[in-house]
Amino acid sequence: MREGSIVTGPALIAVLVLLLLLTAAVVGRGGLGSWRAVLVAGARAAVQLAAVSLVIAGILRSGWLTTGFVLLMFAVATATSARRIGAARDVLWTGLAIGGGVAPVLAAVLAAGVVPLRPIAVVPIAGIVIGGAMTATSQAARRALDELRTRYGEYEAALALGLRERDAALEICRPSAGYALIPPLDQTRTVGLVTLPGAYVGVLLGGAGPVQAGVTQLLVLIGLLAAEALAVLIAVHLVAAGRLHVRWRD
Template sequence: MACVNASTLLVLGPNAWFLLAVMLLLAAVVWRWALGRSPFQLVTAGARALAQLSAVALIIAWLSQHTALSFSFVAFMFVMAVWTSGHRVAPSGRWWMAAIPLAAAVAPMAALMFAFGVLPFNALAIIAVLGQQIGGAMSAVTLSGRRIRDELHLRHGETEAAVALGFRWPTARFMVGLPVAGEAVLPAVDQTRTAGLVTLPGAFVGMILGGAAPLDAGMIQLLVLISLLFVNSTAAAMTLWLSTLAAWDRPRSVAV
């Protein structure tokens, strides 16, 4: 009987590298011919992911021996998340405002996890958990910010009508943006609701394959999923608040 490799979920080797190229090519083809986008966007994204993950793996291996410096790496991830989401929401505006919803979402949850002793002062744990939270907040800011921005543009007449009736601009924008702001949190809600039924989260599977007790692996994954519900909800709420104040726009004659 062939020996089964129990140390990893996927079999790595030359075939894995060839499969990566095939998958990226197929994705680029669909991106171009079905969605009308430039295939170079996906090819560039794949190449960047390869280079970045290789570098990050080496950095994290080094940081595992320097716990205090792990916060510097987390700060770098935060800056990159601000840059990424900010330029998606306000490419020609105040993109740096994305730091507000990101910080408001991640900082309180990180503080709670440290305060309760759930998140240990360990470099790998800090980078893994806070990295997931920053990534979740980044996605929420991007999705909610773009969705609110488009809704305010499409329904600008309703906003003006509300102002004409006596509402202030922030209130009028809030009434238009509120129904769509929460849509950015739905993926996290669905992932939490269907955990163990539709998908097995990667951290859960990885811990079990690494030898952790199933109940311990489940509890850790549950902590991550629930924390992301708070992080994503807070990020979307703060993004809505910034949008109602027109805070993403560069200074100009905007009534507030």
């Protein structure tokens, strides 16, 4: 075991269970949602990470398997985001928004050679970027749809003034969809001052020095910000065009 690495064993399991139960109690007793959803999420995370840990070694030995695993992550992210938006039938458009954010970022970092074209480097970077784009797409689309439904009268008024449907919708929903970028912006602004995010900690625990960890984290943060900004922009335009969750006009 490397010095500074997480200590596994009964104590770790006990702490994880305690924190999960505490979270469920806070959510349930505080009226913040379903405590069962918290427990299910924690249990799913444990099972999924255990499964990934068992197969990841084999996957990382093959470039083809690595590519398949990245595509699987993308497919799951797309399906998850589509369900969260309430547009399960529009999964292809949801995938376009997420992919439109992820593809340029991964292409840039791999083509430039700043991330080695090796499975052990590609998988974590791809997972982080895909996850960020998924969250940004879900939040932006949901905010845009909520705004359009709430302010539908303003949308009709804009049409009456001669605006095209897409332009009228964008006037209503674009500002609120931009709020989806607040979390990544705040994380980028405060990194090192308020938080030490996962990539930094992970690289440190892996035995690298603080400078290397800082460079890695900066790459992750800027890449995430770019991917999420692109995903938000594409998502809000798809909503306004009636491609993503067209039923908001009903």
